[in-house]
Amino acid sequence: MNARLTMTDDVNILIVDDVEQNLLAMEAVLARPGIRLLKASSGPEALEILLDADVALALVDVQMPGMDGFELAELIRGRERTRGIPLMFLTAASRDPARVFRGYETGAVDFLFKPVEPNILRNKVEVFVELHMQRRLLSEQLAELRHALRLNEVFTAVLGHDLRNPLAAIRYSAEAILRKAGDEKLVAAASRIQTCSGRMARMIDQLLDVARLRASGLELKRRRTDLLEVAMTIRDEFERAAPERISVDGRGDTHVDVDVDRMSQVLSNLIGNALQHGDPQQPIEVYLDGRAPDSLTITVSNGGAIPTQQIANLFQPFQGQQGVDAQAREGLGLGLYIVDRFVQAHGGAVTALSEQNRTRLTVTLPRHATSAMRANVTAPL
Template identity: 40%
Template sequence: MSLSTETDVNVLLVDDLQENLVALEALIRQPGRRIHTARSGDEALSLMIEHPFALAILDVQMPSMNGFELAELMRGTERTRGIPIVFVSAAGREQNYAFRGYESGAVDFLYKPLDPHAVRSKVNVFVELFRQRLDLLHMQGELERAVRMRDDFMSMVSHELRNPLNTLFLQAQLRKRMAAAGRLPDAAAFGQLVQRDEQQIRSMIRLLDDIIDVSRSRTGQLAMSYAPMDLAALARRAVEAMDEPARAAGVALSLDAPASIPLVGDEVRLEQVITNLLTNALRYGRSRPVAVTLRVDGGEAALSVRDHGDGIDPADQERIFGQFERAESGRDVPGLGLGLFISRQIVLAHGGRLEVHSTRGDGAEFIIRLPSPPGGA
């Protein structure tokens, strides 16, 4: 369904005689079409300021302001000059009203008595043209948004890759100078250098993996490999893997989980989701404690990641699951804004849900809900 078919299209009828308005309205009324009527030029102008119209049908012979005068006013105003005008007149053709009507900017001129079929056909044409124009404007807006997203995306990718690459380059230059000076590091120092290199490389690989996952999700090709697994063991492993980054950020990271929660899923992909949520909690949690809780409730396994950062405004709680979207934190937080989008796609592929509960100023809780087989607790 096109955008234009989701809303009514406005048509304006202007005639000083109520019976003429009633008859014409009955003739052209259809579903998806809203008819507005005015009995004077001033009333018509007021309506045109309030509503966008696909067509205005004007009676020529009206007191105070006739149809031609109204048309001239319409053509002199930015908001109304694009409205197609069809004149209607009971005067004879010999008065040459049609010529004056076309001079006033009319697209058509009809004489009374009106031919019902001709009137309906002409109105249908202008209503359809208006709908198509709305669709084109919407498409133009979407294309402009896509171009902005592409430019923003390329800028973010460049920024996110530049940081670890710069770090690797500087470390390589440092080792080169140390080697030239004959001051090679001992085994312990060399191990630390390698560890830092691995961290930067993993950061870049994770970034590239996210980009690939977004591309695959768009085509329905996000790969999953389902097998029996233990969600509790997976949660423990994911939390342990984040223990060092948490300590480096000064964050107390805790886990409360039962001994085992068996279910069927893609272990690698679900670990990716938990890691994404923990990474975000460290980024946005303002160095306050982060708690991971795992429970089985009502046939579902529920894994919660709770931070105590700034929280997320209600208006943003759905937006942040979109592509390239991030929570507003007032700080320069790294990342492309892909993690939550990918995480939700993975959870949905498991027949589950990824939810967020948050109050601004009181942190955020992200909950993964997955179907748990009977006896899984």
């Protein structure tokens, strides 16, 4: 139990009874450090107290003039702010099953008959005090966690921004050297600088994506898009790194309702993953199958196999892929994790299959966004 909550934050217990002696008796039984007893002699007075007080439990006498305990319970249950307060009824009336049933029907957690055994009452109340303190502690921890996630997102964004500026200067300088240098060794060095800075830029982008996903969720801006055209554009972007190695083909209707930027990143990560981890001597094939009326399938295949034990964790963060190229162990292992998160946000799924020395990653997307998908696109992933 959190010591700060126990020592400084008293838990409120509401006692409602129209007989002053009963209120005093209940106070004598329940009073202890850490508990604040709020007493009301009528239903309206109890409702007035509940306007401001955070109450862990309400002990309500059933038989009161004017507004009885059942009517008070219905009003408590009818308010958004108070409907979650546990209610425990106390009555001196006979054990009428109909009255007991009505008590539970109005939301009671317990129904006790007077005279109540003090130890029984005290133990029952302690259960709800403990539950209330645990809920309060969880609420504080959740608020602290959300604050930490926000700070982490801001820190990562600032870090990414500060790293991108000098990195961009390095890349532009390398491009200038490549355009003007005539010395082969200088060209080779500039080419390595450009390749490494490009990989570092992708790592920064992946870190920022993961920070946003885990801190504030993902909001999709869907529009009708031809993903075959998007795949060809991504292929052209990789053309310099792998000339004539990447092929893109499709059949059927390749139009879907997607966030173009997110799906471009999915395709870029899949093709980049195939380039980095696949057999450099074999082609990379991107195939879009739009023949199904309600879905579109995208398959990216490359040479080389993934170990069977790694398939299960392939889309987990910071796992990485052990490709056939022993030198292709670089990166953060976030690319396929981001692919999986983005595809799930679209209501789709991504799977991996590695057999006969060839690896296939398959994305299946619904052709149209459902209302449930639209309602949940901002939920944290």
